Amino acid sequence: MLARKLVRTLVLSVLALVAGAAQAAEKAPANSFHLQETSIAEIHRGIQAGEVSCKQVVEAYAARAKAYNGVCTALITADGAKVPAAPGTVRGGAALKFPTETVAINKLIPDFGKYSGLKPDYGRMEPTLSDPSVFQQYGMVAGIANAGQVNGLETINLRGERSVSCKAECDSATGALPASCPKACDAFRKQPDALERAAELDKQFGKNPDLKAMPLYCVPMSFKAIYDAKDMRSTGGGDVKYATDFAPVDSTLTARMRASGAIIYAQAQNAEYNGGSGDPAGDATVTRPTLTQGGSRETWGGTACNPYDTTRVTGGSSAGSGVSVAANLVVCSICETTGGSCRNPGTHNGAGTLVPTKGMISFGGGIGADPYRDRPGIICKTVEDAAMLLDGFRDKKTGSYFDSRDIYTALPRVIAADKPYVSALVPAGTAKPLAGIRIGVLRELMVKDKLSAAGISDGINKELKVLQSLGAELVESVDPNYPDDPSIPNMKFNFIDAIAEIVPMHLPEVLAWKKDGKPEFEVPGYDVTSRDYLVKASVHKAPWPAALNFGRMMGNPPTGPDLVTGYTFAFNFGQYLALRGDSKVYDWATLNANAKYFNDVRYTAMKNWENKPIDARSYATTWTIKRRDAMRMAMMKVMEQNGIDVFVNPPLLTPPTVIGGAAMQGGGGGAGHGYGASLGIPEVFVPAGFLDTVYDPVFALSKDGKKYEGVEGTKPTKLKSPLPYNIAFWAGPGEESLLVKVGSAYEAATHHRKAPAAFGPLAGEP
Numbered sequence: 001m002l003a004r005k006l007v008r009t010l011v012l013s014v015l016a017l018v019a020g021a022a023q024a025a026e027k028a029p030a031n032s033f034h035l036q037e038t039s040i041a042e043i044h045r046g047i048q049a050g051e052v053s054c055k056q057v058v059e060a061y062a063a064r065a066k067a068y069n070g071v072c073t074a075l076i077t078a079d080g081a082k083v084p085a086a087p088g089t090v091r092g093g094a095a096l097k098f099p100t101e102t103v104a105i106n107k108l109i110p111d112f113g114k115y116s117g118l119k120p121d122y123g124r125m126e127p128t129l130s131d132p133s134v135f136q137q138y139g140m141v142a143g144i145a146n147a148g149q150v151n152g153l154e155t156i157n158l159r160g161e162r163s164v165s166c167k168a169e170c171d172s173a174t175g176a177l178p179a180s181c182p183k184a185c186d187a188f189r190k191q192p193d194a195l196e197r198a199a200e201l202d203k204q205f206g207k208n209p210d211l212k213a214m215p216l217y218c219v220p221m222s223f224k225a226i227y228d229a230k231d232m233r234s235t236g237g238g239d240v241k242y243a244t245d246f247a248p249v250d251s252t253l254t255a256r257m258r259a260s261g262a263i264i265y266a267q268a269q270n271a272e273y274n275g276g277s278g279d280p281a282g283d284a285t286v287t288r289p290t291l292t293q294g295g296s297r298e299t300w301g302g303t304a305c306n307p308y309d310t311t312r313v314t315g316g317s318s319a320g321s322g323v324s325v326a327a328n329l330v331v332c333s334i335c336e337t338t339g340g341s342c343r344n345p346g347t348h349n350g351a352g353t354l355v356p357t358k359g360m361i362s363f364g365g366g367i368g369a370d371p372y373r374d375r376p377g378i379i380c381k382t383v384e385d386a387a388m389l390l391d392g393f394r395d396k397k398t399g400s401y402f403d404s405r406d407i408y409t410a411l412p413r414v415i416a417a418d419k420p421y422v423s424a425l426v427p428a429g430t431a432k433p434l435a436g437i438r439i440g441v442l443r444e445l446m447v448k449d450k451l452s453a454a455g456i457s458d459g460i461n462k463e464l465k466v467l468q469s470l471g472a473e474l475v476e477s478v479d480p481n482y483p484d485d486p487s488i489p490n491m492k493f494n495f496i497d498a499i500a501e502i503v504p505m506h507l508p509e510v511l512a513w514k515k516d517g518k519p520e521f522e523v524p525g526y527d528v529t530s531r532d533y534l535v536k537a538s539v540h541k542a543p544w545p546a547a548l549n550f551g552r553m554m555g556n557p558p559t560g561p562d563l564v565t566g567y568t569f570a571f572n573f574g575q576y577l578a579l580r581g582d583s584k585v586y587d588w589a590t591l592n593a594n595a596k597y598f599n600d601v602r603y604t605a606m607k608n609w610e611n612k613p614i615d616a617r618s619y620a621t622t623w624t625i626k627r628r629d630a631m632r633m634a635m636m637k638v639m640e641q642n643g644i645d646v647f648v649n650p651p652l653l654t655p656p657t658v659i660g661g662a663a664m665q666g667g668g669g670g671a672g673h674g675y676g677a678s679l680g681i682p683e684v685f686v687p688a689g690f691l692d693t694v695y696d697p698v699f700a701l702s703k704d705g706k707k708y709e710g711v712e713g714t715k716p717t718k719l720k721s722p723l724p725y726n727i728a729f730w731a732g733p734g735e736e737s738l739l740v741k742v743g744s745a746y747e748a749a750t751h752h753r754k755a756p757a758a759f760g761p762l763a764g765e766p
Contacts, residue, residue: 364405
């Protein structure tokens with residue numbers, strides 16, 4: 001009898017639970033929380049509805065990192081032979097697994113048997129300097145097809161793995177600090193990791209977070225590895241053995257994201273030290289050349305791969321920022337751009353990007369390449385999320401963007417909007433949201449001078465009709481290399497007109513540039529360097545050189561890229577090391593003495609930066625400042641004389657190339673697309689479509705057989721997985737609100753953003 005009662009009770013209990021579950025399911029909202037492609041607003045809604053906790057959100061992202069944030073490249077070797085298995089550092093609770101299969105170099109370079117140059121820097125596994133118990137890939141690497149991994153995050157803020165200086169037991173939250181651990185670890189380990197911080201927020205707020213005080217509540221974010229964090233390894237991607245690899249204090253932008261409630265979750269992989277500004281040349285010379293395209297790479301974290309095609313590059317030094325957002329490893333990421341390092345990873349990875357006016361976001365506590373051009377930017381999946389982050393960067397006490405650590409933040413005082421930038425977002429269902437807005441189409445940035453440029457240029461041209469359907473009025477510039485569109489009125493005053501008026505007075509030295517020993521710009525019947533010509537040209541009484549257009553002005557002077565970044569990188573990195581105050585690494589000499597580099601090219605460049613005397617009276621800074629002032633005047637004059645509110649064009653015309661393939665300098669019609677960093681003006685980039693065909697560069701062996709260079713390919717490659725590209729909107733300094741309006745209206749009308757299919761939801765993922 002008792003047994004029957006117990007069974008009956010158990011059955012009734014089970015039935016009650018089932019009924020309760022069914023009733024709960026009926027009451028559950030149709031838009032219950034899902035991590036994949038989630039937004040800031042959706043995280044907040046899910047927490048408030050009790051569908052998910054902050055800790056569960058972070059746990060889910062940690063699970064995705066464990067599943068998807070691994071190695072995606074293989075070594076390029078002489079013979080393609082296997083290499084022994086090697087242990088990697090721990091990320092997301094699991095050690096990295098490196099492939100033992102390698103790729104023979106003659107599989108990538110068909111005529112390699114004819115090569116007679118220096119022995120290449122073949123791929124190999126070596127222990128890292130920071131932690132000799134773990135290995136990393138050195139030398140040449142190639143992307144792995146369908147790798148299922150992207151390597152977007154180099155360090156995750158999880159206890160025991162977030163620092164090499166204080167790893168494992170040295171980062172234990174309880175107990176006495178082991179005698180073998182550095183004393184600095186005692187203070188470090190008292191800082192909560194990402195999961196513990198999420199649990200703290202849950203305990204304090206539960207379902208009722210204070211979103212007014214913390215508008216970025218429980219938003220897991222990554223940061224380009226050049227930005228300091230006090231609770232994570234912060235070495236700019238370098239394999240550097242600092243006394244403590246975590247920074248003594250947060251960078252300003254990291255601190256302000258914390259104050260806004262964000263979860264400081266991970267350091268994103270980057271091209272080491274913003275790409276390191278190349279090689280300034282000097283006594284150190286390359287003895288083992290790199291023959292193939294390497295992509296975005298760092299010595300500590302390795303190479304990042306494109307989530308839409310893991311054989312391809314990610315575009316620019318903020319690779320991990322674009323990759324981690326695109327593959328849903330984080331909600332948003334903070335990138336950095338000196339030229340195109342936010343723009344490129346945004347467009348190559350199909351993620352929305354907002355880069356504000358220079359000085360709006362502080363660079364304090366970051367490793368720069370050219371302080372006058374370096375700018376933090378924001379990569380998210382939507383313009384709305386990016387606008388929310390921009391609002392979150394305001395100082396909580398003053399409401400200002402100013403930071404005493406960054407001299408440039410004093411500049412936006414008169415241009416920062418009084419209202420939140422999210423207030424500029426276009427509400428859903430708004431009819432003709434761009435009515436009254438006049439948009440200038442820059443045809444000089446759409447010229448299809450390479451086969452690889454046509455796909456993106458044509459795609460953006462089709463998207464112009466979307467802008468017209470939203471009520472925008474279009475006007476286009478005229479370029480002799482781009483056909484005039486009779487359906488769009490021409491600008492009455494072009495950039496070349498403005499440049500002719502402004503350059504003769506403000507940058508007359510440009511007319512004296514030489515190329516291959518000959519004058520770069522000539523006009524029949526005139527000496528273009530003479531006062532007589534400059535005066536006549538400035539009042540439109542003499543022809544202006546057709547080649548001296550917007551794109552050329554935004555390119556480098558003929559002496560090369562180190563004219564722009566030579567002194568500035570050496571100065572800024574030295575300044576960063578001095579301010580960091582590490583007892584072991586505090587200047588260029590001690591940096592290189594305690595560092596290891598992923599290939600000989602990188603080692604050679606860093607030794608030359610250390611040893612080469614660089615004249616502080618560099619023309620580089622003078623040129624950069626003068627050009628910004630002159631070209632801003634040109635830009636604003638074109639806008640005023642044509643009644644233009646916003647410009648539109650492709651962010652770049654070069655599709656992502658193959659990791660391990662040929663690299664082509666200046667290919668794809670990309671000249672001039674670095675205007676944003678040079679002008680310091682705000683930009684918004686929004687997903688605009690997908691490419692299904694590309695023309696990859698091919699290897700060309702020099703006549704003497706001693707070196708390879710990349711040349712334009714003429715054979716189309718039909719892609720199994722199409723590659724995304726963005727559309728660019730930009731305007732004058734302080735016009736962030738207008739760009740948010742235009743970008744959000746276009747985004748709402750198109751919804752071109754699509755998550756990469758290979759990195760979908762995990763089993764059991766919210």
